[in-house]
Amino acid sequence: MITLKVNGEVHQLDVDPNMPLLWALRENLQLTGTKFGCGMAQCGACTVHLNGQAIRSCVTPISVATSGEITTIEAIGAEGDLHPVQEAWIDHQVPQCGYCQSGQIMSAVALLDNNPNPDEAAIDQAMAGNICRCGMYGRIKKAIQSVGVQSFDPAQEVQDA
Amino acid sequence: MPSLGKWTRRGLITTGVLATGGLAIGVALRPGHRAPELARFVTSEEEHLVNVWVKIAPDNTITAIVPHSEMGQGAQTALTQMLADEMGARWDDVTFIEAPAIDEYANWALGKGFILGPADIPEALVPTVDGLFLQVAKTMNLQITGGSMSIRSTGVYGMRVAGAAAREVLVEAAANAWGVPPGEIVAKNSELIHEATRNRSEFAGFAEAAAQIAPSSSPRLKTPEEFTIMGKHVERLDIPAKVDGTAMFGIDAVVPEMKHAAILGAPVFGAVVVSMDTDAAIKQPGVLGIVNLGDAIAVVADGYWQAEQALKAVQVEWSQTGNEHLNSDEIFAKFDADIAAAWESGTTTDDVNTGDVVTAMGAADNLVEARYRVPYLAHSCMEPMNATAKVENGRCEVWLGTQNPLGAKHEVAQALEIEPPRVRIHQHFLGGGFGRRATHDVAIQAARIAKEVGVPVKLIWSREEDVRHDRYRPAVASHFKAALDESGQITAWENVFNEKHEPDEAPTIPYAVANQRIHFADSSTHVPFGAWRSVDHSQHGFFTESFVDELAIAADKDPYEYRRDMLSHKPRHLAVLTKAAVEANWGEVLTEGRGRGISLQESFGSIVAQVVDVTVEKGQVKVDRVVCAIDPGFAVSPDGLTAQMESGIIYGLSAALYGDIQIQNGAVVQGNFHDYRSVRLNEAPVIETHIINSHAPWGGAGEPGTPGIAPALANAVYQATGTRVRQLPISNYDFTYRVVEPEEVI
Numbered sequence: 001m002i003t004l005k006v007n008g009e010v011h012q013l014d015v016d017p018n019m020p021l022l023w024a025l026r027e028n029l030q031l032t033g034t035k036f037g038c039g040m041a042q043c044g045a046c047t048v049h050l051n052g053q054a055i056r057s058c059v060t061p062i063s064v065a066t067s068g069e070i071t072t073i074e075a076i077g078a079e080g081d082l083h084p085v086q087e088a089w090i091d092h093q094v095p096q097c098g099y100c101q102s103g104q105i106m107s108a109v110a111l112l113d114n115n116p117n118p119d120e121a122a123i124d125q126a127m128a129g130n131i132c133r134c135g136m137y138g139r140i141k142k143a144i145q146s147v148g149v150q151s152f153d154p155a156q157e158v159q160d161a
Numbered sequence: 162m163p164s165l166g167k168w169t170r171r172g173l174i175t176t177g178v179l180a181t182g183g184l185a186i187g188v189a190l191r192p193g194h195r196a197p198e199l200a201r202f203v204t205s206e207e208e209h210l211v212n213v214w215v216k217i218a219p220d221n222t223i224t225a226i227v228p229h230s231e232m233g234q235g236a237q238t239a240l241t242q243m244l245a246d247e248m249g250a251r252w253d254d255v256t257f258i259e260a261p262a263i264d265e266y267a268n269w270a271l272g273k274g275f276i277l278g279p280a281d282i283p284e285a286l287v288p289t290v291d292g293l294f295l296q297v298a299k300t301m302n303l304q305i306t307g308g309s310m311s312i313r314s315t316g317v318y319g320m321r322v323a324g325a326a327a328r329e330v331l332v333e334a335a336a337n338a339w340g341v342p343p344g345e346i347v348a349k350n351s352e353l354i355h356e357a358t359r360n361r362s363e364f365a366g367f368a369e370a371a372a373q374i375a376p377s378s379s380p381r382l383k384t385p386e387e388f389t390i391m392g393k394h395v396e397r398l399d400i401p402a403k404v405d406g407t408a409m410f411g412i413d414a415v416v417p418e419m420k421h422a423a424i425l426g427a428p429v430f431g432a433v434v435v436s437m438d439t440d441a442a443i444k445q446p447g448v449l450g451i452v453n454l455g456d457a458i459a460v461v462a463d464g465y466w467q468a469e470q471a472l473k474a475v476q477v478e479w480s481q482t483g484n485e486h487l488n489s490d491e492i493f494a495k496f497d498a499d500i501a502a503a504w505e506s507g508t509t510t511d512d513v514n515t516g517d518v519v520t521a522m523g524a525a526d527n528l529v530e531a532r533y534r535v536p537y538l539a540h541s542c543m544e545p546m547n548a549t550a551k552v553e554n555g556r557c558e559v560w561l562g563t564q565n566p567l568g569a570k571h572e573v574a575q576a577l578e579i580e581p582p583r584v585r586i587h588q589h590f591l592g593g594g595f596g597r598r599a600t601h602d603v604a605i606q607a608a609r610i611a612k613e614v615g616v617p618v619k620l621i622w623s624r625e626e627d628v629r630h631d632r633y634r635p636a637v638a639s640h641f642k643a644a645l646d647e648s649g650q651i652t653a654w655e656n657v658f659n660e661k662h663e664p665d666e667a668p669t670i671p672y673a674v675a676n677q678r679i680h681f682a683d684s685s686t687h688v689p690f691g692a693w694r695s696v697d698h699s700q701h702g703f704f705t706e707s708f709v710d711e712l713a714i715a716a717d718k719d720p721y722e723y724r725r726d727m728l729s730h731k732p733r734h735l736a737v738l739t740k741a742a743v744e745a746n747w748g749e750v751l752t753e754g755r756g757r758g759i760s761l762q763e764s765f766g767s768i769v770a771q772v773v774d775v776t777v778e779k780g781q782v783k784v785d786r787v788v789c790a791i792d793p794g795f796a797v798s799p800d801g802l803t804a805q806m807e808s809g810i811i812y813g814l815s816a817a818l819y820g821d822i823q824i825q826n827g828a829v830v831q832g833n834f835h836d837y838r839s840v841r842l843n844e845a846p847v848i849e850t851h852i853i854n855s856h857a858p859w860g861g862a863g864e865p866g867t868p869g870i871a872p873a874l875a876n877a878v879y880q881a882t883g884t885r886v887r888q889l890p891i892s893n894y895d896f897t898y899r900v901v902e903p904e905e906v907i
Contacts, residue, residue: 016446016467023466027421032413033406035592036465037543038624042834045543073406086404093396093800096235096808098403099410099543099592124843131834133543133593135811136804137845 003066006031007075017063022046024062025072033073033102037131044130047103048072054110056129073102076109085109088143096134104130108144117148215244215323217331221351221365223250225257225320235801236863238397240320242797246390247324247383249348250364257398259588325380327371334370335362385856391797392854399590411589412621414549414560420449422610422620423468425475426457426630429827430687431482434458438476445471450614454606461614465621484687484827489636492824493534496638496659496684503682504640504657512661512668516676521653525644529715533641533704533887537822538634538693539829539837544592545627548607551617556583557608562591564599576605577612595812596692600632625832632691633822635660638684639668639704644676649716651727652676658704659684660697664764667697670705671734671763672727688824694812695864698764702868703817703875703889706760710876711885720876721747721759733792733855734761738770740790740851745772751880754778755785758876760869766860767793771810773846773873777881780897784814784846784874789866794859796852802862803850809866810848815840817871821890838892 002013006029013028020039025031025048034057037045041056048057049071050064057065077083082090085108095101104127111118111126118126123144132140216224225244237257245255328348335353336343339360347354353362385392402408427433437458439451447467452459458475462468503509522528549560550573557577563569566586574581591598607620622630639658646652653676656668661681668679693699713723721742728735738761742748751757754777761770774785789806796802819838823830831837875886882896 015464019464019466023464027464030415031406032409032415035410035543036412036545036621038834040624040833040835042624043543077405079405082405089404090396090400093400093804095400095403096804097543097591097593098399098408099590101403102406105404128841128843131543131839131841133541133595133812133815133839135808135814135840135845137811137840137842138807138848139804140842 002062004029004062004070005068006070007072008069013062015062017066018061020058021048021060021062021065021070022057025057025070031072031074035099035102037100037103041129042131043100043103044107045100045103047106047130049106049110052110052113054107054126071106073106076105083109084147085112085143088147091146092139092143094136094139094143096136100130100132100134104132104140108140108147112144112147118144215248215327217327217364217368219365219368221254221363223248223255223351223364225255225323226259235397235399235798235804237399238395239798239801241398242390242393242395243320244324246388247321248328248364249351250324251351252390252395254351321382322380325382326376329380330371330374330376331364331367333374334367335360338367338370385795385854392795392799394800395798397801403590408590410544410592411549411560411562412544412547412592412619414587414589414619416549416551416558416560416617416619419549419551419617419619420461420463420614421465421468422452422459422461422607422618423465423472424454424457424459424606424620424622424626425472425477426626427479428629428829429479429482429484430689431484432456432479435478435480437478441476442471442474445474447471449616451475452610452613454609457606459606459610459620461610461616461618465619469623482687482827487687487827488825489536489823492636492686492688493638495686496534496636497532497640499684500638500640500657500659500682504680509657509680509682510661511678511680512665513677513679515678516653518653518655518676518678521676522642522644522655525652526647527645527649527715528642529645529712530640530642531708531711531885531887532638533707534638535634535636535700535703535889536820537636537688537824537829538699538816538820539628539631539822539831540593540595540597540691540693541624541628541631541834541837541839542591542593542595542597545624546597546603546622547620548601548604549617549619550604550607550611552577552608552612555579556585557612558585558587559604559608560587560589561604561607562589562594562598563601563604564591564594564596565601568599569601569604572601573604573608577608595694596696597631599692602630602632624834628822628832628837629829631822632689634693634696634699634816635662635688635690636686637700639700641704641708643708643712645712645716649712649718649723651712654678656680656705656708657682658701660690660700662690662692663696664698667764668701668705670709671731671761672709672724673730674727687827694809695764695867698762698864698868699813699816699871702760702762702764703871706762706869706872707875707885707887710758710872710879714879719748724759724761733768733853733857734763736853736855737761737768737790737792740853741770741772741788744790744849744851745774745786745788747772754881756877756879756881758873758878758880760873760876762865762869762872764861764865764868765863766858767791767862767865768860769806769865769869771869771873773870773877775874775877775881777878777896780895782818782878782891782896784818784844787814787846787848787870787873788851789848789869790851790853791865792853792855792857792860793862793865794857795854797859799852802852805862806850806866807848809864810870811840811845813867813870814846814874817874817889817891818844819890819892821893 004011025034035045037043039058041059046058051068077086107130225241241257332343332346351364433455447463448471450461460468460472551558570584570586574584611618637660642655644653651674654674656679658681710720713720756775759772770790772788776783
C-alpha cells in the first residue's frame with residue numbers, strides 16, 4: 001500500500017511504486033484536471049505541486065511523492081473563490097482548447113508563490129516548460145504580470161516601511 | 162399552424178412547438194463543407210440540411226443548438242452572439258448546446274427526439290420536412306468543424322437567419338395579440354415592447370403563439386449599425402471550465418468497468434503484423450489481453466501505465482511493404498523528378514492558365530527561377546489521440562472529442578459492421594484539433610479493441626504514437642519561373658508543384674500578372690495525408706509569398722512597395738497590406754543582424770498581412786515581433802478573432818522554425834516534443850493584431866493566421882542574413898557564417 005496526500009486528503013493506494021504520479025491522480029483518484037501530454041517532462045501538461053514546487057507528474061514515480069503534500073488544479077481555488085491566477089486567466093481570456101491550462105496555471109501559481117513580482121526573464125524561465133499548441137503565450141504572460149501587479153501594493157509597501 | 166417557408170438558395174426555415182410550451186425554430190442550410198464526399202449527397206435545390214436550432218423555453222431562456230465542436234476557437238460563443246443579436250435577446254439569457262451526433266440532428270425528427278421531447282410533430286409538417294431532409298440526412302455522415310466555416314457558413318446563413326426568423330414570428334404574434342402594426346414593436350433584451358400602447362412581454366409570453374406563424378422566407382437581417390452583441394467583446398462561454406480542471410476532454414471520460422489500452426502501430430505505413438510474441442507481456446501485472454488489429458497491436462490492462470509497460474514487452478514482426486528503405490531525401494528527389502517530367506511531357510493539371518506565358522517568358526529582360534520545398538508536418542495536438550468505447554449487444558458507445566461527430570458515428574458503425582443508429586457518440590472538449598480530429602482512426606481502434614475484450618476500453622496513444630501515426634501535412638515541392646520586364650514588373654508567372662488538396666485557390670496570387678500558369682503534377686507517397694491547419698495554404702503561402710519577395714529583390718524594389726504596386730485592382734488586399742506595413746513602421750532602418758519581412762495571404766474568406774521582425778545573432782533566429790492585419794469582412798468577436806490570429810501565427814511559427822517530420826526506412830523518425838519542437842513561451846514574439854471591418858462577405862478565423870507567418874519570417878531572415886530560405890524548417894539552416902562579432906571582441 002502506498003500512502004499519498006493529495007489536496008489535503010490522505011489516500012491508500014495499491015499500486016506499483018514505480019508508476020508515475022500522473023496515472024495515480026487521473027485513474028486511481030479520478031483527478032482528471034491534470035493532463036497527460038508527452039510522458040517525458042517535455043510539455044508540462046501534467047504539472048502539479050509537490051510541497052509547493054511545480055513538478056512534472058508524468059515522470060515522477062509515485063514513491064517519490066509519498067512523503068510530501070501534493071496539490072492539483074482541483075484544489076488551487078474553489079468554486080466562487082478562484083485563485084487570483086485563475087481569475088487572471090479568465091480576465092485575459094487565456095485558454096483556447098484549454099488542455100494545457102491546468103499545467104500552465106500550476107506552473108504560474110508556483111512561480112508567483114516563490115516570486116510575487118516576476119520580471120519577464122523569470123516568467124520565461126518558469127513557463128518555458130509548458131507548451132501551448134494553441135500558442136496563447138502572450139496572454140499567459142500578461143495574465144501572470146497582472147497578478148504580479150495586483151499583489152504589489154505600493155501604498156502597503158509605504159505603510160510597511 | 163406550424164409551417165415552413167422556402168428560402169431559396171440559402172436555406173429553409175421551420176417552426177414548431179416545444180413539448181413544454183415554447184418555440185423551436187430550425188434553419189436548414191445548403192452545405193458549404195469542404196469535404197467533397199458531401200457533394201454527391203446534395204444534388205438538387207430541394208436538398209437541405211438543418212444546421213441550426215433555437216428554442217425559447219417558457220422561463221424565457223433561449224438555447225442555441227450549435228453544430229460545431231469547440232476546439233478552442235471560440236466558435237460556439239461567436240455563433241451564439243450572432244443568434245442573440247438578431248433575435249434581440251439579452252446575452253445572459255442565451256446558452257448553447259452542441260448538437261448531438263445523430264442523423265436526425267439534420268432533419269425534423271431531431272425536433273421529435275431532441276428538442277421537442279415526446280411531443281408529436283404536427284402531421285402536416287412531417288411528410289414535407291422529412292421528405293425533404295431524409296434522403297440527404299440519412300446518407301450524410303458529415304458534421305465537420307473545419308475550413309474556418311463556423312462563422313462564415315453556419316453563422317451567417319444559420320444563426321443569424323434563425324435569430325431573425327425567431328424575432329419576426331415573435332413580433333408578429335405580439336402584433337396580432339395587441340392589435341398593433343408589427344413594425345412598431347421592438348425586440349430588445351429578450352422582450353417585445355410596443356411603446357405607444359405600453360405593451361410589454363417577455364419572449365416566452367408569445368413563444369407558443371409564434372410557433373403557429375409561418376416564418377418569412379427571407380427574414381430581415383440587422384445592418385451592422387444595429388448590432389448590439391455582434392462585434393462586441395463577450396467572455397467566451399467555455400473558458401471558466403478550462404481554468405479549474407473541470408472541462409471534460411475525451412481523455413477524461415470515465416465509464417464504469419472501463420479498462421485502459423496502449424497501442425503500437427506499424428512503424429512503416431501499410432505494414433501489418435506477421436507474427437507476435439506476447440508471452441512476456443501477458444504475464445505482466447494488470448494485463449487483461451493483447452489485441453492484434455492487423456496494422457497495430459494493443460495491450461489492455463487495469464491501468465494505462467501497466468498497458469504501456471506491457472506493450473514494450475511484446476515482440477512483433479511486421480510485414481514488408483516495399484517502402485522499408487525509403488527516406489525523406491528520396492521522397493523529395495522523386496517530387497522534383499516527377500514535377501520536371503510531368504512539366505516536360507505536358508501531363509500536369511492546370512489550376513490557372515491565363516495569357517501567354519511562353520511568349521512572355523521569351524520576351525523577358527530577366528528570368529528568375531527557384532525551387533522550394535516543405536516537409537511533412539504532424540499536428541501534435543496537446544491532447545494525445547484517444548477514444549473510449551463500449552461495445553455491447555450489437556451497440557457501441559464512443560466517448561471522444563471530434564471535429565466531426567456524425568463522421569465518427571458512421572466510421573465506427575462501418576468498422577463494426579453495425580447500423581449507424583446503433584452507435585452513440587459522446588462529444589467532449591477537444592484538446593486541439595487543427596484538422597487531426599476530423600478523422601477517426603482512433604475511435605475505430607477503440608471500438609474494435611472494446612469489442613474483442615468485451616469490456617469498455619479507454620485507448621490512449623502515447624505522444625510517440627501520436628507523432629508517428631498522424632495524417633500529415635504533406636511534404637511538397639514547388640518550382641517557380643517568372644519573367645520580369647526592364648522596370649522589374651512581373652510579366653509572366655509559372656508555378657508547378659506536387660500535392661493538390663484544398664482549397665482550390667491556395668496556390669493563386671492576388672497580384673496583377675497578365676500571363677500566369679499554375680499547374681501541378683502527381684507524385685504519390687505512402688505517407689498518409691491529413692488536413693493541417695489551413696491545408697494547402699500552409700505550403701503555398703510560404704512558396705508564393707517567398708518567391709514574390711525574391712522577385713522584388715531581383716527587381717531592386719522594396720518588398721512592400723513591390724506588392725503594393727501590383728494591387729491597385731484589389732482594394733481590400735491593398736488596405737490590409739498597408740495597414741500591416743504602417744503599424745510595423747515599415748521602411749525604418751534596422752541595425753545589423755535585424756530583418757523585417759512581409760507577407761500577404763487570402764485564405765478562407767479573410768485577408769491577412771503580416772510583418773515579422775527578427776534578430777539573427779550568433780546564428781540564432783529570434784522572432785521579436787509580428788504585426789498582423791486582417792480583414793475578415795466583419796469581426797463578430799474581435800477578441801476571439803485576435804486570439805485566433807495569435808494562435809494561427811504561433812502554430813505556423815512552430816512549423817516554420819522547427820517542424821520537420823522526416824521519413825527514414827519508411828517510418829517517421831520524430832516522436833515527442835524534444836525532436837518535434839514547438840515554440841515555447843520564452844521564444845514567442847509579441848503579436849499585434851489589427852482588424853479591418855470592410856463589411857465584405859464574412860470570412861474565417863481559425864486558419865487564415867497560419868499561412869502568412871512562414872514567408873514573412875523567411876523574408877525577414879533574408880533581410881537579416883542575405884540567405885534565402887527555400888526549404889523549411891528554418892532551424893535546418895546554418896546562419897553562423899554571417900555573424901559579425903561585436904567590436905569589443907575583435
